[in-house]
Amino acid sequence: MRVVRVQYKGSVFFGALQDDGVVCLNHQLGLKDPIPLADLAILPVVAPSKIICAGMNYRDHAAEIGFPVPDEPVFFLKAPTAVIGSGQPILVPQGVGRVDYEGELALVVGRQCRNISPDAVPANIFGYTCANDVTARDLQRRDGLFGRCKGYDTFCPVGPWIETDLPDTANLAVRTLVNGEVRQQGNTADMLFTPNEMVSAISRVMTLLPGDLILTGTPVGVGPIVPGDEVRVEIEQVGLLINPVLAAPDGDEHAEVPLQ
Numbered sequence: 001m002r003v004v005r006v007q008y009k010g011s012v013f014f015g016a017l018q019d020d021g022v023v024c025l026n027h028q029l030g031l032k033d034p035i036p037l038a039d040l041a042i043l044p045v046v047a048p049s050k051i052i053c054a055g056m057n058y059r060d061h062a063a064e065i066g067f068p069v070p071d072e073p074v075f076f077l078k079a080p081t082a083v084i085g086s087g088q089p090i091l092v093p094q095g096v097g098r099v100d101y102e103g104e105l106a107l108v109v110g111r112q113c114r115n116i117s118p119d120a121v122p123a124n125i126f127g128y129t130c131a132n133d134v135t136a137r138d139l140q141r142r143d144g145l146f147g148r149c150k151g152y153d154t155f156c157p158v159g160p161w162i163e164t165d166l167p168d169t170a171n172l173a174v175r176t177l178v179n180g181e182v183r184q185q186g187n188t189a190d191m192l193f194t195p196n197e198m199v200s201a202i203s204r205v206m207t208l209l210p211g212d213l214i215l216t217g218t219p220v221g222v223g224p225i226v227p228g229d230e231v232r233v234e235i236e237q238v239g240l241l242i243n244p245v246l247a248a249p250d251g252d253e254h255a256e257v258p259l260q
Contacts (some may be wrong), residue, residue, distance in 0.1 A: 001165055003045070003126075003162040004017050004045060004160075004161050005043045005044065005046065006022055006035075006040040006041060006043060007043055013025065013026040018034055021040075022034060043085060044159065045159050046158060047080070047083070048083065048211050048213040049212055050077060050080060050212055051212070052202050053075055053077070053078050053133055053146075053215040053217075055067075056217070057193055057217025058186060058191060058218065061217070065140075065222070069192070078155070082151060082152065082155040083156045086242055087243065090134055090154050090157060090243050091154045092226065092227055092246070094250060098138050099137065100224055101132055101178065101184070102133040103132055103175065103184050103233035104132070104216055104233070105131070106129050106216065107125050108125065109124060109126065109213075110125055110210055114207045116200055116203045118196040118197050118200045121195070121196040121199045125199070126162065127163055129158050129160075129238065130233045130234070130239050131156065131233070132157040132158075132233050133155075134152075134157070135149050135222075136150075137222075156213075169194070171189045172188045174219055175234045178223070179229055185219070186220060190219065195214075195216045198216055199214055227247040231244075
């Protein structure tokens with residue numbers, strides 16, 4: 001099932017995407033008939049309490065950016081306000097230098113959980129989606145920490161939906177295209193730690209809540225994007241995430257805040 005998050009007549013809810021519209025999955029709202037897409041505001045697929053990202057989970061990617069290969073799962077946090085949906089623009093801040101795409105498989109937590117084993121992870125996952133862990137690469141090298149380089153608003157596109165019926169994550173093609181050209185091509189089979197191992201390790205540190213987003217790492221082939229580009233992250237059996245790239249407004253100007 002492909003699940004989207006929408007706003008309709010003042011209510012925000014998850015719905016099943018069908019040929020004739022969206023069927024509300026919140027039965028308490030009493031919306032039984034499919035709602036046409038034209039009558040809905042499509043929101044980013046999650047509004048997470050936190051975004052947890054696997055670090056260096058592909059050996060060749062660690063090598064290409066000059067970081068050591070970890071011998072156990074490592075992860076960092078990304079600001080929840082970085083989330084945008086498919087079709088919304090990635091805004092490149094002024095003066096940050098090089099900004100890179102990083103196409104990734106992402107997991108959406110379905111149940112509150114802590115200290116779970118890898119085998120118990122699938123029962124606690126709502127579904128899977130495409131993500132782009134946009135990174136200000138020069139700042140990453142300068143800071144040595146990931147808070148600033150990964151945390152800008154719009155630096156976490158996700159979507160276009162949540163795929164709930166994914167039997168296995170062990171062998172999925174992951175591709176990133178810029179302006180129609182394949183720039184990144186990998187496979188989840190090349191992960192150092194499986195998604196289940198990564199989620200289990202995270203759950204031993206922090207309680208995971210419904211809607212939390214877990215990015216599982218990016219394959220080799222990251223590279224720069226600039227205003228005017230279009231970035232596509234395509235994951236086999238999951239979906240296709242598409243975002244234009246624009247320059248962030250100057251000075252005290254503020255871009256419209258995306259619906260959350």
